[in-house]
Amino acid sequence: MDETTALKNRIEKEKALMVYFYNNDCAPCISLRPKVNNLMVNSFPKMKLIFVDSRSYPEIPAAFGVYANPAILLFFEGKEYHRFSKFVSMIELEETIGRFYNMLFEEN
Numbered sequence: 001m002d003e004t005t006a007l008k009n010r011i012e013k014e015k016a017l018m019v020y021f022y023n024n025d026c027a028p029c030i031s032l033r034p035k036v037n038n039l040m041v042n043s044f045p046k047m048k049l050i051f052v053d054s055r056s057y058p059e060i061p062a063a064f065g066v067y068a069n070p071a072i073l074l075f076f077e078g079k080e081y082h083r084f085s086k087f088v089s090m091i092e093l094e095e096t097i098g099r100f101y102n103m104l105f106e107e108n
Contacts (some may be wrong), residue, residue: 002065007050012078016047016101019064023055028086029070033084035090036072043095046105076100 011017020036022029033051040049054061054069064073072084074097082096 010073017075018049019073021066026069
């Protein structure tokens with residue numbers, strides 16, 4: 001199974017998943033990565049996070065229509081819910097995830 005198929009299978013399997021596309025020559029990618037990681041750990045612990053190096057695996061971003069870095073794709077219940085590209089506001093990212101995440105994982 002190739003990496004693209006593996007990622008597509010994981011998206012279908014997970015209830016909530018973020019895919020973060022980056023490359024190590026992209027300054028915004030490098031500065032944003034720890035912020036995104038901290039947001040996920042502290043605010044959305046039930047959402048899975050996958051980092052994809054666009055330079056090492058160019059077929060994966062191509063399969064998802066990602067042509068710029070950084071790019072963040074949010075998937076809930078196997079469907080793409082939202083995507084961010086190039087200029088990512090952490091506040092907007094948190095609000096966007098929160099809307100669906102809270103409905104999906106609401107404690108009864």
